[in-house]
Amino acid sequence: MAQKEDVLVFDLDGTLIRNDLTHELLVLCARWKPHLLPIALFKFLISKPEAKRYLAEKLHLHYDAASLPYDPDVIALMEAHKAKGVPVEIVSGSDHILVQKVADHLEVDFFKGSEPGNNLTSTRKAAFLRERHGDSFVYVGNSSADYAVWRAARKGYGVNAPSRSYKLKQDDGRDVEVERLVDRRGRLKPLLKAMRLHQWAKNVLIFIVPGLVLPTLDTTDFIKLVLAFFCFSLLASATYMLNDLFDMPDDRAHHSKHARPLASGALSVPLAGLFMAVVIPSTIALSFLISTAFGITTLVYGIMTCAYSFRLKRLPVLDVFILAGLFMIRVIAGANVVGAPPTGWLLTFIGTFFLSLAIGKRYVEVVRTRDKGSVTGRGYVASDEIPLLAMGTAAGFSSVISLLIYGLLSQSQIFHSETTILLGSAILAAWVLRFWMIAGRGELHDDPVIFAVKDKVSLLSLGLIGLIMGLDITRPVWSSLF
Numbered sequence: 001m002a003q004k005e006d007v008l009v010f011d012l013d014g015t016l017i018r019n020d021l022t023h024e025l026l027v028l029c030a031r032w033k034p035h036l037l038p039i040a041l042f043k044f045l046i047s048k049p050e051a052k053r054y055l056a057e058k059l060h061l062h063y064d065a066a067s068l069p070y071d072p073d074v075i076a077l078m079e080a081h082k083a084k085g086v087p088v089e090i091v092s093g094s095d096h097i098l099v100q101k102v103a104d105h106l107e108v109d110f111f112k113g114s115e116p117g118n119n120l121t122s123t124r125k126a127a128f129l130r131e132r133h134g135d136s137f138v139y140v141g142n143s144s145a146d147y148a149v150w151r152a153a154r155k156g157y158g159v160n161a162p163s164r165s166y167k168l169k170q171d172d173g174r175d176v177e178v179e180r181l182v183d184r185r186g187r188l189k190p191l192l193k194a195m196r197l198h199q200w201a202k203n204v205l206i207f208i209v210p211g212l213v214l215p216t217l218d219t220t221d222f223i224k225l226v227l228a229f230f231c232f233s234l235l236a237s238a239t240y241m242l243n244d245l246f247d248m249p250d251d252r253a254h255h256s257k258h259a260r261p262l263a264s265g266a267l268s269v270p271l272a273g274l275f276m277a278v279v280i281p282s283t284i285a286l287s288f289l290i291s292t293a294f295g296i297t298t299l300v301y302g303i304m305t306c307a308y309s310f311r312l313k314r315l316p317v318l319d320v321f322i323l324a325g326l327f328m329i330r331v332i333a334g335a336n337v338v339g340a341p342p343t344g345w346l347l348t349f350i351g352t353f354f355l356s357l358a359i360g361k362r363y364v365e366v367v368r369t370r371d372k373g374s375v376t377g378r379g380y381v382a383s384d385e386i387p388l389l390a391m392g393t394a395a396g397f398s399s400v401i402s403l404l405i406y407g408l409l410s411q412s413q414i415f416h417s418e419t420t421i422l423l424g425s426a427i428l429a430a431w432v433l434r435f436w437m438i439a440g441r442g443e444l445h446d447d448p449v450i451f452a453v454k455d456k457v458s459l460l461s462l463g464l465i466g467l468i469m470g471l472d473i474t475r476p477v478w479s480s481l482f
Helices: 021-032 034-046 048-062 072-083 096-106 122-133 144-152 163-167 188-194 197-212 219-246 269-290 292-310 318-338 344-368 382-409 418-440 448-454 456-473 475-479
Strands: 007-010 088-095 110-114 137-141 155-159 178-182
Touching (some): 021 034, 021 048, 021 088, 034 048, 048 088, 048 110, 072 088, 072 155, 072 178, 088 096, 137 144, 144 155, 188 219, 197 219, 197 456, 219 318, 269 292, 318 344, 344 382, 418 448, 456 475
Parallel strands (some): 007 088, 007 137, 137 155, 155 178
């Protein structure tokens, strides 16, 4: 009898795991079976349990209970009670098929989930547990939907629960004993992390063409360029979030990406969805207000990144060309803001340089997954290591040649000295050599852009190239002052 009083019952969504299984299934549906998404959403309007069962039946093969973002504090509580011989149960509003997979993984004594016609939440869950245990159970929950269950239990634990959870009263005025197990998690910090603000550095490419025609720009152009930068950066953040949504299962198997806000459950799927729903249409609308040409470029960028997230990133070779193309679009976008079209050789330089970095990204992934045989969620296998090294190095030195040709052809219009072009190309060649040497040693960061931003030699190289070329381009301005 004493053992029955100690039964520990866990909620699943937001408690044992940091997110909601239904939200996960909707994302999996959009990723693997998008044609079923309208049907699933329509079913939610009619009956939540029916919709949950529909998603569970259609997507259970894509659902891995072992990789879910379990809360370590909650798991520790479960394991401690198991060690003492206390019965442990999972009773959840998620579909029974999915709950069973989690229960099998965690090896609990009993489990129960929602069935068609019975959404096992709130008062229904409380009634079920009362009938099963009386008041001789302890319940671990996370939301206002658990208030009725906590009132029915002998004791409760709150996980990221509202403050009111710890002030509940019974009908007769007695306090409901709910102990705080996991503090309330903030939303802003994981949202900002998911936005990848450090990646905004990529959008400095918008200023390349305007920088080359700097003497011809006026105040209006500068204002438009600043707006364009923030517009493009916010859109990029939203598309990164979309990419992370579809990559959640793959990221959880990655040695570092498992800590991303969506993969780890620190950021909820609904909040990410709200951010994307607001930011994507808003930034595209703003881009058309800046200029029609810039708006079209921004729209193309958005479509390409969505296509990349949905499918193209899983197609080897094409994926790295898409990534390089997205960098070229940034340059074209900046040119469209000020109405100064970039030359073909400038775009060739940008394209080949970032193609080299994109290949470097895949090369590092292949090197780090040699034992697995393939890169999770991508189309590369271990035997691609040498071809990727060759292609990446070739693309890198193609960018050096392209920069040299661009500089020599543009000498009369933009640059005033061949020495500037030769020095800039030499520094770039040295950087490319060093980049691929570090990549070959397996010491490169997962994201080459982060490597370039944080690496002191890379920053020095970029600074020298910018200083040398900047002084040359603005020679008429500063030479007139002396």
